[in-house]
Amino acid sequence: MKKKIFPVLGLLLGLSLLLGGCATGLTPGAWPTVASNGELAFIAGGAHVYAVDLQTHAEIWRFPEKASTAAPFYAAPAITPDGQVIVGGFNHTLYSLDPQTGAETRTFTGARDKWIGGMLVTDTRIYAGNADYNLYALDLNLNLQWSFQADQSIWGTPVTDGTNVYFGTLGRKLYAVNATSGEQAWAQSLDGAVLGAPLLGPDGTLYVGTYGSLLYAIDPRDGSILWSEAVSSWIWGGPALAGDRLVVGDGNGDLLSFPLGGGPASWTQPLNGMVIGSPVVLGDAILVGTDDNTLYFLNGDGGDIRPFAVSGKIHSTPVISGDRILVPLTEGEALLAVLDANGNQLWSYQPEK
Amino acid sequence: MWETLLVNPFMNFLLLIYKLVGGNFGVAIILFTIIIRVVTHPLMASQIKSSARMQEMQNSKEWQDIQKKYKDDREKLAQEQMRIYREKGISPFASCLPSFIQLPILFAVYQSIVRALAASPSQLLILSGAVYPFFKLADIVPINSKFLWMNLGQPERIYVAGLGIPLLAILAAVTTYVQSKTTVPAATNPNDQSAMMSKMMALYMPLLMAWITYSLASGLAVYIIVGNLLGIAQYAMLGKVNWKSLLPGYKPAVTTTGKKS
Numbered sequence: 109m110k111k112k113i114f115p116v117l118g119l120l121l122g123l124s125l126l127l128g129g130c131a132t133g134l135t136p137g138a139w140p141t142v143a144s145n146g147e148l149a150f151i152a153g154g155a156h157v158y159a160v161d162l163q164t165h166a167e168i169w170r171f172p173e174k175a176s177t178a179a180p181f182y183a184a185p186a187i188t189p190d191g192q193v194i195v196g197g198f199n200h201t202l203y204s205l206d207p208q209t210g211a212e213t214r215t216f217t218g219a220r221d222k223w224i225g226g227m228l229v230t231d232t233r234i235y236a237g238n239a240d241y242n243l244y245a246l247d248l249n250l251n252l253q254w255s256f257q258a259d260q261s262i263w264g265t266p267v268t269d270g271t272n273v274y275f276g277t278l279g280r281k282l283y284a285v286n287a288t289s290g291e292q293a294w295a296q297s298l299d300g301a302v303l304g305a306p307l308l309g310p311d312g313t314l315y316v317g318t319y320g321s322l323l324y325a326i327d328p329r330d331g332s333i334l335w336s337e338a339v340s341s342w343i344w345g346g347p348a349l350a351g352d353r354l355v356v357g358d359g360n361g362d363l364l365s366f367p368l369g370g371g372p373a374s375w376t377q378p379l380n381g382m383v384i385g386s387p388v389v390l391g392d393a394i395l396v397g398t399d400d401n402t403l404y405f406l407n408g409d410g411g412d413i414r415p416f417a418v419s420g421k422i423h424s425t426p427v428i429s430g431d432r433i434l435v436p437l438t439e440g441e442a443l444l445a446v447l448d449a450n451g452n453q454l455w456s457y458q459p460e461k
Numbered sequence: 462m463w464e465t466l467l468v469n470p471f472m473n474f475l476l477l478i479y480k481l482v483g484g485n486f487g488v489a490i491i492l493f494t495i496i497i498r499v500v501t502h503p504l505m506a507s508q509i510k511s512s513a514r515m516q517e518m519q520n521s522k523e524w525q526d527i528q529k530k531y532k533d534d535r536e537k538l539a540q541e542q543m544r545i546y547r548e549k550g551i552s553p554f555a556s557c558l559p560s561f562i563q564l565p566i567l568f569a570v571y572q573s574i575v576r577a578l579a580a581s582p583s584q585l586l587i588l589s590g591a592v593y594p595f596f597k598l599a600d601i602v603p604i605n606s607k608f609l610w611m612n613l614g615q616p617e618r619i620y621v622a623g624l625g626i627p628l629l630a631i632l633a634a635v636t637t638y639v640q641s642k643t644t645v646p647a648a649t650n651p652n653d654q655s656a657m658m659s660k661m662m663a664l665y666m667p668l669l670m671a672w673i674t675y676s677l678a679s680g681l682a683v684y685i686i687v688g689n690l691l692g693i694a695q696y697a698m699l700g701k702v703n704w705k706s707l708l709p710g711y712k713p714a715v716t717t718t719g720k721k722s
Contacts, residue, residue, distance in 0.1 A: 222581070
């Protein structure tokens with residue numbers, strides 16, 4: 109009789125493993141991000157944060173040394189004025205790492221959910237939004253100064269004009285919070301979730317794109333909407349400033365340029381693949397990555413398009429480090445592609461397992 | 462194929478209900494479970510009939526005779542049993558079938574719940590591509606994952622004096638056990654293969670469900686518990702629930718090999 113039990117047990121065990129595998133496949137994730145101190149590139153690449161020497165292309169360290177699926181790292185690393193590398197994990201912990209060795213020097217464990225968005229670092233403070241709906245203000249030793257509870261998760265990087273810190277939430281709101289006290293200055297409801305960072309214009313106007321396919325200009329004094337313009341799909345990353353114009357990409361793969369004062373798009377350039385990260389301006393060129401494994405170079409009027417293929421999807425914003433362009437890649441043959449200012453790939457980095 | 466046929470339709474249907482009920486994902490899961498149960502009711506009714514036929518067959522003289530005749534020759538006994546199953550057009554696994562049919566649906570429901578809640582950028586990106594064109598996703602993102610004391614996208618615990626009690630996992634195990642005990646026909650011959658299979662399922666399915674609901678998103682636990690309660694109600698409506706089987710010391714009318722007690 110006992111022998112007959114085994115097929116049933118085996119079947120249930122198999123089903124358990126199948127569901128276990130199914131659950132693992134659904135582990136919430138994001139995409140790699142990168143920061144640089146000019147000497148090293150710090151890549152938040154899932155199971156580890158990697159430090160790669162930009163001269164020798166060698167991996168200097170990885171944190172943690174042993175991979176942990178419980179604490180994947182996707183939030184863009186930040187570098188403090190005193191050189192610390194700050195990284196946030198999905199395990200709710202914010203780490204300060206030694207840039208030369210990767211040794212953990214401090215942690216902040218006061219958050220209750222994932223660190224998804226990037227951090228804003230000033231001379232004395234770190235401002236970071238968490239999926240637990242809070243914006244945390246920390247000193248450079250990761251001591252909590254204040255926290256502000258918003259209406260929903262914060263996925264984007266905050267910005268500051270020195271007086272207020274501005275950030276958007278998934279709850280379709282843009283907040284202004286006093287940078288010193290953490291008190292709310294104003295909150296403005298928008299038509300869709302804010303997934304990326306707001307942009308501070310030259311005159312202090314805030315520009316923010318939403319998942320509801322609108323680009324807004326907001327008065328920083330009271331949060332009133334100065335103008336809004338529709339695009340054809342969601343805006344994930346925030347807009348960028350290119351001279352006296354805004355450039356922003358959308359989920360349909362369009363790159364659009366708008367005058368700072370509002371009005372219809374000056375030009376629209378259709379690209380292949382979704383634009384998820386923000387565009388970046390390098391000299392006279394606008395750089396934008398898409399999920400069809402291409403980094404596009406355009407000139408200021410949207411012309412002279414030059415596509416450069418890379419070996420993975422570009423979901424996050426490329427980073428300029430000196431004369432190099434650092435492009436984190438998703439689902440590719442490499443985790444990071446490094447290009448020169450003309451778009452030629454110099455080298456790539458793929459961590460050894 | 463899996464995604465197109467099951468996960469995406471489930472996810473879109475869940476989101477549609479979510480939108481119709483005013484943004485309560487817990488209520489959406491409960492309504493979704495009810496609808497799934499209603500849609501699959503004919504299948505279940507057919508299976509209940511099949512189980513009843515099997516029960517009848519196992520009490521037949523022919524079945525009892527072969528038990529007696531081949532009691533020392535298990536291989537021959539199995540062959541004869543299979544012959545009778547074939548002749549009567551009955552599957553020996555019929556009584557376990559509801560549990561097995563539920564499992565692929567469970568996988569798909571779990572994936573659709575997690576995907577619909579989109580608690581991370583990659584999940585929202587996948588959701589953006591998987592949602593049907595008639596949805597304006599921006600109107601319902603972010604999905605409200607809070608229901609009663611739960612975050613439906615996370616495993617559930619109730620903390621008492623610092624101790625995390627998995628209430629939904631306990632309820633899932635209990636309701637699965639009650640469903641198995643009260644709805645699977647009592648075996649009259651404990652040596653029969655299908656009876657053993659049913660007994661094993663009644664024992665291990667609650668454990669499996671407890672493990673699943675302990676470790677995965679609590680939205681799935683809501684689906685499992687509501688589904689179990691509805692399953693018991695369905696059997697009750699068809700007059701097939703045996704509440705006595707829950708009583709301690711309850712023994713069905715057992716037939717020893719070849720003889721009725």
